[in-house]
Amino acid sequence: MSGIIGGAGSKSKIIGKSTVNDRWYNTFSGVVSQSAAIIDFAVPNLGSNVTESAGVVTVATAGWYYIFMSLANNAASNTAAHVYLKHENTQIQHRIYQESAGGTPYQAISASWMVEALATDTFCIYGSGNFYGASSTNNMSYWLGYRLGT
Numbered sequence: 401m402s403g404i405i406g407g408a409g410s411k412s413k414i415i416g417k418s419t420v421n422d423r424w425y426n427t428f429s430g431v432v433s434q435s436a437a438i439i440d441f442a443v444p445n446l447g448s449n450v451t452e453s454a455g456v457v458t459v460a461t462a463g464w465y466y467i468f469m470s471l472a473n474n475a476a477s478n479t480a481a482h483v484y485l486k487h488e489n490t491q492i493q494h495r496i497y498q499e500s501a502g503g504t505p506y507q508a509i510s511a512s513w514m515v516e517a518l519a520t521d522t523f524c525i526y527g528s529g530n531f532y533g534a535s536s537t538n539n540m541s542y543w544l545g546y547r548l549g550t
Contacts (some may be wrong), residue, residue, distance in 0.1 A: 421449040422461050422547035428533020431474050432541075436528045439483070441543065443533075456524045463547045465517050470510040472540035473498070474530045481529025487515050488522055498529075506532060506540060514548070 426441035440455035449460040459465065473481060480499045485492040498509040515523070525543050533541045 421447040422459065422463070422465075423447045423545060424450045424452065424457050425542065425544040426452065426457075427539040427542040428531060430533055432531045432533060433474075434528050434531060437526065438486075439525045439527060439531075441525075441541075447546075456522050457545065458520060458522050459517055459545075459547070460519055461547055462517060462519045462521075463550045465515050465523075465545050465547050466512065467515060467523065467543070467545040468510070468512040469496075469525055469543040470508050470541065471529065472506045472508040472532045474505075474532045479530045481509060481527065481531070483509070483525055483527030483529065485511070485513055485515075486522075486524050486526050487517070491526070495527075508540065 424447065425445040427443045427445075429442050432439070432442075438455040444452045446452055446457075451458045451460075467485060469483065469485070471481065471483060473479070480497070482495050482497045484495045492513055492515060496509050496511045498507060517523075523545065531541045533539055
């Protein structure tokens with residue numbers, strides 16, 4: 401066996417293999433004070449099978465998607481944050497909630513989901529809070545998704 405999945409001599413196969421075309425990684429470029437609404441991440445990084453408009457991501461390929469979100473509160477923030485994932489404008493599972501006790505800087509909340517989607521389905525992060533992003537590669541608030549397979 402070659403030791404590589406799907407390689408010469410391997411008995412394993414990847415079915416419905418994902419590509420870099422079926423993914424997104426969206427970030428903030430600075431501090432975002434958000435009232436209860438769709439959170440529009442200002443810096444989208446999209447694969448060619450994904451589009452984004454005003455914070456809503458649309459996938460072009462059906463399959464199972466792994467989605468991850470991490471949001472950090474702003475340094476001086478003494479506010480509560482609540483967010484959740486919407487799929488086709490419907491809340492998925494539970495709300496993620498955090499209170500920044502005493503303004504403790506840069507506390508993060510995060511969550512991940514696996515969601516089955518059809519082609520043209522939409523996803524967004526909805527909620528409110530005072531979130532911190534960065535203009536460097538060390539961004540502290542982001543959400544990403546990629547297709548695992550069919």
